[in-house]
Amino acid sequence: MQPAPNTEALDEHLRVVIQALHGAVSRAMPHVKDDPKTADQAIADCKEILDEVIEGKVSEWLK
Amino acid sequence: MNIVVCAKVIPASSVIIELDPAAKTMVRKGVPHELDPAAASAVEEALRLTEKHGGTVTVLTMGLADAVIGIRSALAMGAHSAIHVQDDAVAGSDTLATAKVLAAAIKKESCDLVLCAAESSDSYSGIVPGQLAYLLGIPALTFAKEISIDGKKVSIKRQSETGYDVCEAELPVLIAVASGINEPRYPQLKGIMAAKKKEIKKYTAAELGLGPDQVGAAGAKEKVLSIGRPPARAAGKVVTDEGEGGKQIADFLAELKVI
Numbered sequence: 001m002q003p004a005p006n007t008e009a010l011d012e013h014l015r016v017v018i019q020a021l022h023g024a025v026s027r028a029m030p031h032v033k034d035d036p037k038t039a040d041q042a043i044a045d046c047k048e049i050l051d052e053v054i055e056g057k058v059s060e061w062l063k
Numbered sequence: 064m065n066i067v068v069c070a071k072v073i074p075a076s077s078v079i080i081e082l083d084p085a086a087k088t089m090v091r092k093g094v095p096h097e098l099d100p101a102a103a104s105a106v107e108e109a110l111r112l113t114e115k116h117g118g119t120v121t122v123l124t125m126g127l128a129d130a131v132i133g134i135r136s137a138l139a140m141g142a143h144s145a146i147h148v149q150d151d152a153v154a155g156s157d158t159l160a161t162a163k164v165l166a167a168a169i170k171k172e173s174c175d176l177v178l179c180a181a182e183s184s185d186s187y188s189g190i191v192p193g194q195l196a197y198l199l200g201i202p203a204l205t206f207a208k209e210i211s212i213d214g215k216k217v218s219i220k221r222q223s224e225t226g227y228d229v230c231e232a233e234l235p236v237l238i239a240v241a242s243g244i245n246e247p248r249y250p251q252l253k254g255i256m257a258a259k260k261k262e263i264k265k266y267t268a269a270e271l272g273l274g275p276d277q278v279g280a281a282g283a284k285e286k287v288l289s290i291g292r293p294p295a296r297a298a299g300k301v302v303t304d305e306g307e308g309g310k311q312i313a314d315f316l317a318e319l320k321v322i
Contacts, residue, residue, distance in 0.1 A: 016135050016255055019097055023249030042249070049252050063259065 006062055013061050017053060021046055064118035064212070064234075066109040067169050068142065069179035069195070070102035072126050072133030080185075086280075087287040088155065089185065091127065098133035101180035103140070103247035105240050108210060109178050110141045110248070116212060119143040121172060125153055125164050131263070138258035139250030146172075150267040155280030162194035164278060167271035169199060176217070177237040181206050192239035202232040205239040 004010075028042035052061075074080060074089070075097040081090040098106075109120040122137040124130050125148040134145045146168050153164055169177060177199065182189035196203030207219035208227060215234045220227040222241045250258070268278045276282050302311045316322045 012132060012135065013255075015095065015132055016139060016250065016258070019132075019136055020139065020250040020252075020255060023247075027246060027249055045249070045251050049255075052252055061256075
């Protein structure tokens, strides 16, 4: 099966997105108790990224 | 102030590293990569310095096409541009060849400060920063756990076993940051989208004036004699506290000569 022409770019985008989510979670976890503001901000940032992914406008991601 | 951050892109932490017994190297091709967390700290420090003093941050890496993912992460964090030395000829480079490549790329830029991790999280040699500073003809301030800049004067707190030493130098200078110097920011959606439009300059070794005898496995002066996995970790000792737990832990630590 031939890969779609945008497979590589899409793959790269999604990997950066997942690494960003991983980074946000890793940043938030140690601060859940001592610095809830940092944790809340990370959760909000994760939500923003996930909303964008769920919206699924692939062409926008690859611009 | 223009800062170049030498940032290594390494196999992702989720990858179980395979070793190539013939080449005596870790297998890097065909596995997912990410920006080395140690390099992310150097990028973070550079961003903080430019936020305070102005200037630009350029991320420099040497590696396969897979390295782009790490470059994009650094650009998404806020770095302004990137340089990628992507050339099959540099595969298998030892630390000195790596330093030569990085130095040649840095010399093409207008740069006041070079930042890098004290050591990478995959090979932990810790040699490249010193070699790089030598090749650039600038001072090296290493194991920095805090950096301050006042005009041309750069001051760091150099992590030591007992605390820290204060070291000073004048720009231009290379600073190798200690792990834990900061908590790197994570890329945000805006940063991820903006990173796509940022410039990544590409060079080959030849374009940097380096011949095949100076880089890659052919140019390597270091020879790895053997390579292997560390021994499996032994099972831990479980102490059940039935009123004597504290004493048992103290006895165990005393046995190890920790206390």
